[in-house]
Amino acid sequence: MLEIFEFLHTTQRAIGIGDLAKGVNAPRSTTYTLVRSLVDAGLLEMAGDGNRVYFGKKLYLYGMDYVRGNDLLRRGRQEVDDLSRQTGETSELCMLQSGRYTIVHSSPGTRPFRISSATGLQIPLPWTASGRLLLAGLERADIEDMVSEDDLVLPDGRRLKLDDFIADIATARSTGYCVTSGLVDAYTKCLAAPVFSAPGKVEATMCLVVPIDTSREKTDELLVLLRQRAARLSIAA
Numbered sequence: 631m632l633e634i635f636e637f638l639h640t641t642q643r644a645i646g647i648g649d650l651a652k653g654v655n656a657p658r659s660t661t662y663t664l665v666r667s668l669v670d671a672g673l674l675e676m677a678g679d680g681n682r683v684y685f686g687k688k689l690y691l692y693g694m695d696y697v698r699g700n701d702l703l704r705r706g707r708q709e710v711d712d713l714s715r716q717t718g719e720t721s722e723l724c725m726l727q728s729g730r731y732t733i734v735h736s737s738p739g740t741r742p743f744r745i746s747s748a749t750g751l752q753i754p755l756p757w758t759a760s761g762r763l764l765l766a767g768l769e770r771a772d773i774e775d776m777v778s779e780d781d782l783v784l785p786d787g788r789r790l791k792l793d794d795f796i797a798d799i800a801t802a803r804s805t806g807y808c809v810t811s812g813l814v815d816a817y818t819k820c821l822a823a824p825v826f827s828a829p830g831k832v833e834a835t836m837c838l839v840v841p842i843d844t845s846r847e848k849t850d851e852l853l854v855l856l857r858q859r860a861a862r863l864s865i866a867a
Contacts, residue, residue, distance in 0.1 A: 631664060634674075635685075639750070644677035644684035702833060702863070706825070707735045709859045710836065714739055717852060720839040724760040724822075727752065729776045731761045734834075741841075754781035756795050759808040759822035760835040766803035767830055770796060784813055807853055811842055818842055821853055823860035836860040 633654040638645065645653070651661035665683055668674040672688035697703045706723040714721040714737035723735040730752035755761030755777060765773050773796060782790045802808035802822075811819035819842045827833035836859055838852055 631668070634661075634664065634668070638683075638685060640752075642750070644682040646682050650683065702825070702827070703734065706834065706836070706863055709863050710735050711737045713737075713836070713838070713855065713859050717838065717855060719852065722760075722837045722839065723825075723834060724758075724764070724837060725834045726755075726764045729755070731755050731758045731764065753814070754778075756781050756790050757784060757813050758837075759802075759810040759820040760837050762795075762799045762802040762808045762810075763822050763824045763832055763835050765799050766824065766832050768799075773799065785815065807857055809849065809853070816842070819844065819849075821849065821856055823853070823857045824864075825860050826864040834863075836863065 633656070634650065637650065637653045641653070647662055647665055648658060650665070651658040654661065665674060669676060669683070669686070672686045674683050675686040676682070677684050697707070703723075710721045710723045713719075718740040720739040721737045722733050725732050725734050731754070733749050733751045736749045755765060765776070768776075774792070777792070777795070782792060782795065784790065798808070806824065808822045809819060813820075818839050820837055820839050822835045822837040824832045825834040825836060836856060838856055840849070840852065844852075
């Protein structure tokens, strides 16, 4: 069952049961039986022509229960929304999940050209400013276990050096913030600040995704606001 949920989360779309069975490496008959049970329970729903399946409404309700019961997420969503309104930029709350940088809440900016950001999106840690902060404080061996060779290859084919990435993590830890430019794409840069659940333990990050040509002066102004919000959320956490 967990493999089905994880596969649907990774694909981010409704999928045929036959393809689902292949994706989780399970017999089709077993997958059909399990999917039917999950549909009956409201955890999955049939989509489109009835031959594809995706998450059901009950999982959404469970997720909302989790948000209401998690103080960091509840406060973090509000801080992200407020920061986006204040700056006009796309703002995110991010966490580490299954060895990936994960956007747990996103609020779009007010620019005519919207920078894409999707709640639930998971991407390799080396591609992001937040990833460097989320790994701050970990031993090198732990980082190496978490980051694969493929994770070091950027979308445009460039390959990051592991030593450089680990050095970036150390720098982010000492400065208390991180800025990366042109890693995920050629048009944006990411500003990230840590949210601490305990001294030295980064539980999450708040970040702003801005156009890559944003001036240094403007970037510095945004960093001040971002770090203030993250520090306030750290106290709440």
